[in-house]
Amino acid sequence: xxxxxxxxxxxxxxxxxxxxxxxxxxxxxxxxxxxxxxxxxxxxxxxxxxxxxxxxxxxxxxxxxxxxxxxxxxxxxxxxxxxxxxxxxxxxxxxxxxxxxxxxxxxxxxxxxxxxxxxxxxxxxxxxxxxxxxxxxxxxxxxxxxxxxxxxxxxxxxxxxxxxxxxxxxxxxxxxxxxxxxxxxxxxxxxxxxxxxxxxxxxxxxxxxxxxxxxxxxxxxxxxxxxxxxxxxxxxxxxxxxxxxxxxxxxxxxxxxxxxxxxxxxxxxxxxxxxxxxxxxxxxxxxxxxxxxxxxxxxxxxxxxxxxxxxxxxx
Amino acid sequence: xxxxxxxxxxxxxxxxxxxxxxxxxxxxxxxxxxxxxxxxxxxxxxxxxxxxxxxxxxxxxxxxxxxxxxxxxxxxxxxxxxxxxxxxxxxxxxxxxxxxxxxxxxxxxxxxxxxxxxxxxxxxxxxxxxxxxxxxxxxxxxxxxxxxxxxxxxxxxxxxxxxxxxxxxxxxxxxxxxxxxxxxxxxxxxxxxxxxxxxxxxxxxxxxxxxxxxxxxxxxxxxxxxxxxxxxxxxxxxxxxxxxxxxxxxxxxxxxxxxxxxxxxxxxxxxxxxxxxxxxxxxxxxxxxxxxxxxxx
Numbered sequence: 001x002x003x004x005x006x007x008x009x010x011x012x013x014x015x016x017x018x019x020x021x022x023x024x025x026x027x028x029x030x031x032x033x034x035x036x037x038x039x040x041x042x043x044x045x046x047x048x049x050x051x052x053x054x055x056x057x058x059x060x061x062x063x064x065x066x067x068x069x070x071x072x073x074x075x076x077x078x079x080x081x082x083x084x085x086x087x088x089x090x091x092x093x094x095x096x097x098x099x100x101x102x103x104x105x106x107x108x109x110x111x112x113x114x115x116x117x118x119x120x121x122x123x124x125x126x127x128x129x130x131x132x133x134x135x136x137x138x139x140x141x142x143x144x145x146x147x148x149x150x151x152x153x154x155x156x157x158x159x160x161x162x163x164x165x166x167x168x169x170x171x172x173x174x175x176x177x178x179x180x181x182x183x184x185x186x187x188x189x190x191x192x193x194x195x196x197x198x199x200x201x202x203x204x205x206x207x208x209x210x211x212x213x214x215x216x217x218x219x220x221x222x223x224x225x226x227x228x229x230x231x232x233x234x235x236x237x238x239x240x241x242x243x244x245x246x247x248x249x250x251x252x253x254x255x256x257x258x259x260x261x262x263x264x265x266x267x268x269x270x271x272x273x274x275x276x277x278x279x280x281x282x283x284x285x286x287x288x289x290x291x292x293x294x295x296x297x298x299x300x301x302x303x304x305x306x307x308x309x310x311x312x313x314x315x
Numbered sequence: 316x317x318x319x320x321x322x323x324x325x326x327x328x329x330x331x332x333x334x335x336x337x338x339x340x341x342x343x344x345x346x347x348x349x350x351x352x353x354x355x356x357x358x359x360x361x362x363x364x365x366x367x368x369x370x371x372x373x374x375x376x377x378x379x380x381x382x383x384x385x386x387x388x389x390x391x392x393x394x395x396x397x398x399x400x401x402x403x404x405x406x407x408x409x410x411x412x413x414x415x416x417x418x419x420x421x422x423x424x425x426x427x428x429x430x431x432x433x434x435x436x437x438x439x440x441x442x443x444x445x446x447x448x449x450x451x452x453x454x455x456x457x458x459x460x461x462x463x464x465x466x467x468x469x470x471x472x473x474x475x476x477x478x479x480x481x482x483x484x485x486x487x488x489x490x491x492x493x494x495x496x497x498x499x500x501x502x503x504x505x506x507x508x509x510x511x512x513x514x515x516x517x518x519x520x521x522x523x524x525x526x527x528x529x530x531x532x533x534x535x536x537x538x539x540x541x542x543x544x545x546x547x548x549x550x551x552x553x554x555x556x557x558x559x560x561x562x563x564x565x566x567x568x569x570x571x572x573x574x575x576x577x578x579x580x581x582x583x584x585x586x587x588x589x590x591x592x593x594x595x596x597x598x599x600x601x602x603x604x605x606x607x608x609x610x611x612x
Contacts, residue, residue, distance in 0.1 A: 011450070018451040026467050136348065139600065143593035145543055147550050148566060148585030155574045155581060252458035256547055270459070271551050274466045286455070286463055294454045 004305065012298050019290045024067055027279045074287060080280040082273070089281045093266060093288075099167075100254060100265035102178065106185035107250060111192035116239060118193075119200025123235075124227050126205060134197070141194030146253040150187040150260035157183075167263045184261040188253035192246050199245070203238040207231045237308055244300035248293045349601020355594030363409035372400035374407040375558045386579050393579040395565070401579065404560040405587050411561045412591055415476055416542040422480035423541075424534050427487025428526070434488070435495030436518045442492075449485040457482045461544050462553055470556040479544050483537050490533055494526045528606040535599035539592040546588045562588045 054060050061069070073080070079089035122134040157164055165184075171177045207213065208231050216230045217223075251267065258268035266285070273281040343350045362369070371389070378398035386393040392401035434445035452460070464478035498504065499522065507517045548554030549563030557564075565584040573580045 011447075014447060015450045015454055018447065019454060022451060023463065026463060029467060132348075135600075139596045140589070140593055143539065143543075143589050143596055145546050145550075145563075145566075145585065145588050145592075147547065148581075148588065151566065151574060151581050151585065155578055158575050248454070248456040251456035252544075252547065255458055255462075256550060259551065271462070271553075274462055274553065275551075277466070282463065282466070286459060289456065289459055290454050293456065297454075 001305065005302070008298060008301060012294055015294055016287075016290060020071060020287060021067070023283055023286050024070065027283055028063070070283070074284065079284045082278055082281050089284060092281075093269065093285070096264055096266045096269055099181075099263060100258070100267055103181050103185055103188070103258070103263065103265060104250060104254060106178065106182055107189035107192060107253065108246065110182075110186055110189035111196050111246065114189075115193040115196025116200050119197040120204055120227075120232060120235075122197065123201045123204035123208065126208075135201075138194040138197045141190050142198075144191065145256070146188055146191055147256035147260050149190060150184065150257050153183060153187055154260070166261055181263070184257045184263060187260070188250065188257040191253055192250055195246065195249060196239075196242050199242045200235070200239055204231060204235040206238075207235040210234075237304070240303055240307070241300055244297045247296040251289060251293070346601040346604065348597050349604075352594045352597025352599075352601065355590055356598055359409050359591050359594065360413065362406050363413050366403075366406040366410060370400070370403040370406050372403045374399065374403040374560045376400075383573075383577050383580075392583050393577070395577075395580055396573075399560075401583055404565060405562070405583055408560045408562045408565070408584070408587065409591070411472075411555055411559050412542050412545060412588070414472065415479065415545040415555070416538050416591075416595075418476040419479035419483065419541040419545075420534050420538045422476060423483030423537065424487050424530060426480070427484040428491050428523070428530065430484065431488040431491025432495055432518055432523060432526070435492035436499055436514075436522060445488065445492075449488050452482065453485045455482070457540065457544060458547055461548055462551070465548055465553050470553065472555060472559065475545060475548060475554050478548070479541050482544075483541065486537070487530070487533055490529055491526050494529055495522055498522045498525050532599060532603045532606050535595055535602055539595040539599065542588065542592050542595070 077090065079093060081087070082089045082092055085092060118134055118138070122131045122138075125131045154164055154166075165180060167180060171180060208227075213226060213230055216226045221230070254265070254267040255271060257263070258265045259271060266288075270282065270285045270289075273279075273285060376399065378394070380398065382394065382396055382398045384390045384394040384398070386401075390400050390402065392405065394400055395404070430445050430449070434442040460482040461478045464481060465475055468474035468478060495518075504517055504521055507521050508514075512520075545554055545561070546563030546566070549561040550566050552564075552567060555561035555564060562584045566581065
């Protein structure tokens with residue numbers, strides 16, 4: 001277990017190192033350096049100012065030194081400087097994290113509360129009309145773009161409620177904020193819930209085919225006891241991995257949902273930074289997202305290893 | 316004799332035709348959802364191919380008089396702020412969606428199959444490096460990687476296809492690799508080696524064709540994702556540039572202000588995206604049941 005843990009940690013570090021190189025290189029294949037882009041965007045022309053900016057950004061140094069400086073800065077929590085608001089990027093990002101975290105937590109809750117029970121029902125009633133309806137529903141859920149769903153929800157509110165659930169200022173009480181966020185969370189979480197439902201169904205079907213389930217049936221256990229006591233308990237384990245899969249899946253939904261509902265979160269900030277071509281910030285935000293996704297997957301793997309006594313990692 | 320022979324050939328042809336139509340009937344009966352998906356996909360392909368004939372207006376032609384025209388009359392699905400006909404834009408938008416979807420999926424599959432085949436068949440350090448590289452790509456959410464790539468490459472149709480294809484690579488590479496690992500140990504590979512074929516020919520002529528079934532299933536599923544990612548990129552203003560009529564772009568942020576005043580500008584493009592993706596998803600599910608019931612995505 002300990003060797004497995006160390007191996008996984010090393011792999012995780014390697015992956016993050018690779019991503020940092022990838023992003024660093026990707027943002028440097030753009031023709032013209034960041035100072036050029038900032039100059040275009042800001043409309044400044046003085047060559048002296050440009051050299052000053054290049055020196056400030058370290059663009060005059062060799063590329064390897066630039067990379068080491070960037071990683072060193074990240075490790076110290078230096079997220080760079082946003083050129084749009086002329087403030088340290090961390091000051092912009094930190095207040096946005098709780099908003100996105102709440103939205104993400106609500107979306108995950110929504111997707112699990114809706115997806116797991118429906119997936120179980122669909123598997124238990126395999127090949128019945130109900131199963132068919134649920135499968136078609138989950139497929140259509142996966143086919144809806146989250147941003148369109150968000151727009152449809154806005155439209156329904158305009159039509160029937162007469163107000164728009166858009167985040168204009170932070171509500172004073174936590175409950176009010178959560179209530180306001182629950183609407184976009186449903187828009188972002190619906191696709192995830194369809195994914196959760198499909199994975200739960202297939203995990204449950206796998207378990208229902210096992211010998212011990214047949215044994216339980218043969219000894220005369222009631223269908224409910226077989227389905228929920230024997231099968232679901234064992235099917236829950238693979239369902240945990242879904243949370244890991246969902247982490248990466250949900251980020252895409254959050255990006256467009258925060259944009260549609262005008263929520264001042266981290267995901268929308270990424271889009272804004274990309275649109276403003278604020279590459280130092282983009283680079284840091286993408287690293288931040290990668291660290292979160294990789295850590296969630298690591299934690300899920302660890303939970304799996306601890307919870308499943310059959311798994312012994314001794315290669 | 317000659318007559319009997321002709322009759323035999325005739326029977327054969329008739330049987331073949333009967334076989335085809337009966338297997339089609341079988342498919343319809345056994346996989347009604349898959350058949351519905353195939354019909355939706357076919358309808359969208361036809362819409363893209365026949366866009367010039369089934370529309371009246373040029374999708375990029377503006378008309379101040381038709382600005383925000385309600386659906387009905389000359390503009391069956393209404394017109395946008397610049398007076399461009401929605402139906403034309405949706406029909407021509409099918410071309411963009413399919414071009415990006417098919418283009419990105421094919422490119423992603425070609426790269427993914429090459430990596431998966433090489434790393435699965437030859438193994439060793441090549442496999443190790445390829446796998447770590449796939450780990451990296453998979454740790455970045457699809458939309459984030461596509462966003463950063465398309466921002467770095469600049470907005471154009473080709474760049475959007477490239478930006479969407481790369482995030483699709485790891486899944487393909489993983490599936491092809493695990494299939495190749497299994498196929499590598501098969502007796503027919505052993506036999507090919509025994510008759511003196513070189514390793515590259517074995518990989519290409521004996522292993523590769525046997526991975527086509529899972530690849531078909533995977534490619535269909537990825538076609539849906541590619542269409543969705545294109546829509547999201549264009550919606551965020553980082554995808555297909557003007558004047559191409561992209562479904563995602565039609566829903567772009569400015570559409571949020573039409574939620575109140577011109578709902579048809581929001582409903583129809585989103586419906587088009589959802590239907591296209593729903594069709595490919597239905598078809599993909601049926602193909603998965605047919606080709607590889609064990610493959611779980």
